[in-house]
Amino acid sequence: TPPRPRPRRTSMHETRRNGVLRDATFPQIRDTTWPVALLPFGATEPHNTHLPYGTDTILGSEVAARVAAACIARGTTVVALPAVPFGVNTTQLDLPLTINVMPSTQLAILRDVIGSLEPHGVRGLVLLNAHGGNELRALVRELQPSTSIMLAIVNWWQAADQQAFTEPGDHAGELETAAMLHVAPHLVEPHRNAWGDGRTNPSTLEGVRTGVAWMPRRWTQATHDTGVGNPRAASAESGAAFMAQAVDRIAAFCCELAMADPQRLWAPL
Numbered sequence: 001t002p003p004r005p006r007p008r009r010t011s012m013h014e015t016r017r018n019g020v021l022r023d024a025t026f027p028q029i030r031d032t033t034w035p036v037a038l039l040p041f042g043a044t045e046p047h048n049t050h051l052p053y054g055t056d057t058i059l060g061s062e063v064a065a066r067v068a069a070a071c072i073a074r075g076t077t078v079v080a081l082p083a084v085p086f087g088v089n090t091t092q093l094d095l096p097l098t099i100n101v102m103p104s105t106q107l108a109i110l111r112d113v114i115g116s117l118e119p120h121g122v123r124g125l126v127l128l129n130a131h132g133g134n135e136l137r138a139l140v141r142e143l144q145p146s147t148s149i150m151l152a153i154v155n156w157w158q159a160a161d162q163q164a165f166t167e168p169g170d171h172a173g174e175l176e177t178a179a180m181l182h183v184a185p186h187l188v189e190p191h192r193n194a195w196g197d198g199r200t201n202p203s204t205l206e207g208v209r210t211g212v213a214w215m216p217r218r219w220t221q222a223t224h225d226t227g228v229g230n231p232r233a234a235s236a237e238s239g240a241a242f243m244a245q246a247v248d249r250i251a252a253f254c255c256e257l258a259m260a261d262p263q264r265l266w267a268p269l
Contacts (some may be wrong), residue, residue, distance in 0.1 A: 018090060019068030020080045030035050034079040035258040038064040041106070043087030043131035044099040048172035048227030049196045050189035051180055054095070055172070055221050056083045060130030062183045063156045063247060067128075067244045070251035078251075087131040092219045095226060107139050114147050122164070124150040124257040128250070130157070132170055142171060154253070160246035169198055169229010170253055177231035178239030195232055197223025228251040 015126025041076075052058070064080035070184075071078035089100040110127070115127060124203045127136050132155075140151045157175060162168050168175035180188050189195060201222050206212040219226060 017069065017123075019063050019072050019078060022082050024079075025130045028198065029079075032077050033121050034077050036076070036078045036126065036254045037122050038067060038078060038083055038126045038128050039081045039110075039113060040064045040253070041085045041087060041134045041136065042085050042128060042135065043089060044097075045087070045089050045092050045131075046098065046200060046226040048097050048225050049177065050192075050229060050231065051177060052174050052184075052187045053089070055176060055180060056087065056130040057083050058184055058187070059179050060128055060156065061180070063130070063213055063243065063250070064096070066243070066247040067251045067254060071254050072248055074251065074255055076255045078254050078258070082083040082115070082160060083130075088135070090133075091216045092226075094218075094220050096165045102183060103138065103202045106136070107142065111143060112138050114143060114149055114151075114203070118149060119223035123262075124152065124254070124260070126250075126254060126257070127151070127153045129153060129155045146192055148262065150257060150260065152253075154250055154255065156246055156250065159249045160242050162242075164242060166233050167198075167230045169227070169231075171198075171223075171229065172227035172231060173229020174231050174238075175229075175242065177234035178236065179243055180239070181234055181236040182239035182243060192232060196227050197214055198227035198231060199224045200227045200228050220227050249265065 002267045021029070031136050040057070040060030042054070042060045044053050046053060046055070047055045054227065061083045068078045068080040086099045088103055089098050092098040093100055102136045127140070129136055140153060144151050161205070162175060165178070167173060175186070201221065203209050203215070205213070208215055
């Protein structure tokens, strides 16, 4: 007799996750109030030679889903919205199939998302950023005066302590690689000798090197393999610990925001 087929394993992305809008049914959303929403901002760009183009979107979506679950477990309903998969990538456009959206496009998207949320009881919107090129503060400064929804920004990779990483870099380095090894190891190049070392070239301008001035990096001039920071010490274990701490801290903030008085966000403690 032929062998029985082995049961198909279900990954975390194939199960319905509570608080994730993409996975929810209409009654699940309709019958609950959602005081806080999370909107991940990702990107589509190369990440060294070992991580996928969608790294930022994958990590932002996963952190948002875990934060929503953690908040619901604490008794606060938080909904994770679908991620914006394109980011500001104006200096990577000479890398094939990098997808760029301008800050003005992000502003228009965010304005429309806020308008969609306002009639339905959302009190706070957290822009959960996963891409360094997404500088979202100007968007919040422009839109906050015209909405009653409290707007906040969290760069997820800055929410946890980075001491565990010897060289996190800022693009496809040890930190991001560890997080991807934890979240989506099947998308990481399995042969570490094929990973780039993330070497970069310094600016030829002393003012930029010393921090007196800032200029955007032209990626093909500044990097050797599109990465910034050596990823080779990364491990799934360090990625899991880092993400768990980030999720815990972001969830605590979201629970605070759900109860916050918008007329008393700054006051003597």
